[in-house]
Amino acid sequence: MESAGTARNGSFEALSEPLWQPEPRRVKVRAPGKINAFFQVGPLRSDGYHAVASTYLAVSRYEEVAATARSGTLPTDITVSVSSASSLTPEQLASIPLDGSNLVVKAALLVADIAEKPCGLHLEITKHVPIAGGMGGGSADAAATLVACDALWHTGLSREELAQLGSELGADVPFALMGGAAVGLGIGDELTAALAPTPLHWVLVPAEFGLSTPVVYGTLDTLREAGGIQADEPVQVEAGVLAALRAGDAQALAPWLHNDLQTAAENLAPSLTAVLAQGTALGALAAIVSGSGPTLAFLAADTAHAQDLAAALGDRGHRAWPVEGPVHGAHIIL
Known part of the structure; x- marks a missing residue:
């Protein structure tokens, strides 16, 4: 298999572009949804999971998360909202939890555990990927939040480190960070970047x-x-x-x-x-x-x-x- 970078257990080669900006008070991050061009599923295992062999493609249907610093400290001073610029139906948007069960809150708290001075936080989600639609929209939200909080709090984490955090939230989160095309094995968490130079x-x-x-x-x-x-x-x-x-x-x-x-x-x-x-x-x-x-x-x-x-x-x-x-x-x- 030809590949451009290899990942195992949610760990990726660090990318060269910087993940943070000087003194940001608000950071907006875009992350892609995905489709599976190939998806093979094994039998139910004793641990309740299924092994898979999948080909993931990140596609140009994006989620956006804007992280804005506010007064207070975590984990108490964190709020979530859904932007009116979202393109899903009002009924679909109304089903999104705005409490600690949302993956964006869980992602922010993972970065806060590492940051030296995490502040209060407001997270605004702009939804364009279907909810419970098989495209990893929630995982894209989590990936965007990891990048945004890393920049907002100057933690300076590499993509590899962010992917390791993301793997705690689900197998699709590291792929939303990585993007491109990838082969997923194991329960989808053993990722290998695949060559796909032409969209x-x-x-x-x-x-x-x-x-x-x-x-x-x-x-x-x-x-x-x-x-x-x-x-x-x-x-x-x-x-x-x-x-x-x-x-x-x-x-x-x-x-x-x-x-x-x-x-x-x-x-x-x-x-x-x-x-x-x-x-x-x-x-x-x-x-x-x-x-x-x-x-x-x-x-x-x-x-x-x-x-x-x-x-x-x-x-x-x-x-x-x-x-x-x-x-x-x-x-x-x-």
Whole structure:
């Protein structure tokens, strides 16, 4: 497998760009959502987890977190809000917890434990990635918060150190920090950066509802048991996926798109099946459920094809977002 930097157990090679600015009182960070171009799931393990072999792509659908210093000390003086600039529906935004259960609060407290003088904090989240949509939106929020708090409090942590902190919050957080393309093994936390120098083009179709990741995995286990299917422990991603990403060849990637969780997601939300078929009929090179769903990803040949496909899906009543990927991971924008 060709790679550009290797990571194991949430640890990455440090990147060269600086992660902090002089004397910031407010820092805004952008972090990407992700899709899974390939996702193979092993049997349920005794520890309650599943081993996976996945190819992650960071795509140009971003979350933003603005961290503003305020008076007080942590952990008590920390507040969270959701920006009116968010593009999700009011009903979806209303479901976001604004207390200590939100990953942004947990991420801030991890950095505060290391910072010499952590101050009170307000975190404003701008949501553009679907909630419980299989795109790692919450993980992107956490990754953005880690970078923002590191800059705000001058902790000077490397990307490797931030990724190690992020791994305590979930397997997708280190990838949101890293961005680009990566192979994920283990429970998704053993990441190896993959070569993907040329962005590929996709159309995302979010659902008006979310799917619980544990429920989707549990449904997969139930369907396998009912069908007498014995899943193998995944050990690697198919070589054809990596070759297509390395070549930036959408036509070559199309037949390799695969997601073991797709059957379970469609079982829980049968309406997804018709949308997948519709997108393919409208000219998508291939279609797949992203992660645990219910966001759908349609592979396009190029930018123009993605825009045309999004318009055609929009004409049929679907929200459709043209995106490209891979893109960079969490980074400061203000």
